Amino acid sequence: MKAVRIQSYGDEPAVQDIAMPEPGEGEVLMQVQAAALNPLDVQLQAGYLADWFPLAFPFTLGTDFAGVVKRIGNRVTAFREGDAIIARPDPVRGGGFAEYASVPASACVPLPTPLTPDEGACIPTAGGTAWFALLESAKLKTGETVLIHAGAGGVGTFGVQFAKAAGARVLATASGDGVAFARELGADRVIDYRSEDFAALGEPVDVVLDLIGGDTQARSFGLLRPGGRLVSTVSPPDAEKAKAKGVSASMFALDLSGDRLAQLVNAVVNNGVRVVIDCKVPLAGFPDAWARQRSGHTRAKTVLLL
Ligand SMILES: NC(=O)c1ccc[n+]([C@@H]2O[C@H](COP(=O)([O-])OP(=O)(O)OC[C@H]3O[C@@H](n4cnc5c(N)ncnc54)[C@H](OP(=O)(O)O)[C@@H]3O)[C@@H](O)[C@H]2O)c1
Numbered sequence: 424m425k426a427v428r429i430q431s432y433g434d435e436p437a438v439q440d441i442a443m444p445e446p447g448e449g450e451v452l453m454q455v456q457a458a459a460l461n462p463l464d465v466q467l468q469a470g471y472l473a474d475w476f477p478l479a480f481p482f483t484l485g486t487d488f489a490g491v492v493k494r495i496g497n498r499v500t501a502f503r504e505g506d507a508i509i510a511r512p513d514p515v516r517g518g519g520f521a522e523y524a525s526v527p528a529s530a531c532v533p534l535p536t537p538l539t540p541d542e543g544a545c546i547p548t549a550g551g552t553a554w555f556a557l558l559e560s561a562k563l564k565t566g567e568t569v570l571i572h573a574g575a576g577g578v579g580t581f582g583v584q585f586a587k588a589a590g591a592r593v594l595a596t597a598s599g600d601g602v603a604f605a606r607e608l609g610a611d612r613v614i615d616y617r618s619e620d621f622a623a624l625g626e627p628v629d630v631v632l633d634l635i636g637g638d639t640q641a642r643s644f645g646l647l648r649p650g651g652r653l654v655s656t657v658s659p660p661d662a663e664k665a666k667a668k669g670v671s672a673s674m675f676a677l678d679l680s681g682d683r684l685a686q687l688v689n690a691v692v693n694n695g696v697r698v699v700i701d702c703k704v705p706l707a708g709f710p711d712a713w714a715r716q717r718s719g720h721t722r723a724k725t726v727l728l729l
Contacts, residue, residue, distance in 0.1 A: 426521035432470030444525035446496035456540040458488035458519040460716040485519025489543035507534040511547035542698035545724040553581035565590030567629035575601030588694040699723035
């Protein structure tokens with residue numbers, strides 16, 4: 424079968440022919456139909472996350488994928504052959520950018536009927552970060568105002584929709600065609616970060632979802648109301664600065680263990696959240712998809728078709 428592999432940190436990912444995996448105890452063998460790219464893949468490949476997610480090489484990339492169960496290992500009772508599923512194994516396991524993947528059954532959930540495999544593959548990392556960061560970490564409530572940085576990106580497109588569904592006023596940053604894109608998804612106001620100063624938006628906010636870090640994060644503190652909450656997915660916020668401003672600020676780390684992936688998929692379906700795919704690429708076109716993801720300037724999700 425074909426798989427996208429690296430031999431070491433920093434190695435350029437390449438499509439290779441490798442042996443089919445076998446489902447171990449508690450695992451299912453999935454025929455992968457679609458896999459979504461995330462900044463996480465780029466960070467794993469570069470070795471930036473080696474302290475948290477040490478990889479064993481050769482490593483098959485891909486943490487978010489969907490497809491059909493082909494075989495089940497011993498002690499798997501939750502799934503049967505032919506079931507359509509979404510998988511999000513531990514990032515150190517990867518395996519999704521391949522025609523077949525062996526995955527712990529505990530890291531899989533059924534693909535709900537209204538969703539296609541392409542859409543299902545996009546949900547775990549991007550959708551999970553948006554949902555748990557906004558609703559669980561920031562505790563966003565109806566009637567509050569939230570600023571979502573990078574509202575046209577992978578996490579942002581889910582975030583804008585989840586925040587609207589929660590009854591919040593949604594402000595977002597984006598640039599170029601991303602401005603109209605974030606508006607179409609329901610953002611009430613979108614600031615073009617390249618031509619306008621978001622820090623001068625003149626509207627206090629209760630919550631900031633920081634998907635950018637650095638100067639963007641630092642300048643977002645000034646927008647928060649007393650008692651407001653900043654949640655960053657990128658870099659730990661300055662605790663002293665938060666204390667001085669009378670706000671809370673925390674670093675988010677995605678946890679999709681236990682039944683949290685199932686909770687997330689239900690949240691997508693029950694809130695009528697649209698899974699937005701900007702680009703679908705066949706396996707042979709992987710280098711293009713990889714270059715797009717690495718640029719940091721994509722819209723919504725890029726999907727690899729297996
Ligand atoms: N801690 C965690 O558990 C966790 C989980 C998931 C994601 N993350 C991190 O969260 C970040 C966002 O993830 P993602 O999947 O949404 O990434 P993504 O899809 O690659 O985000 C791309 C978007 O970022 C926008 N952007 C770039 N610079 C910007 C700026 N200065 N201001 C506003 N928007 C800007 C781009 O818009 P333009 O093209 O218009 O520039 C583009 O639409 C990544 O750094 C990722 O590693 C962390």
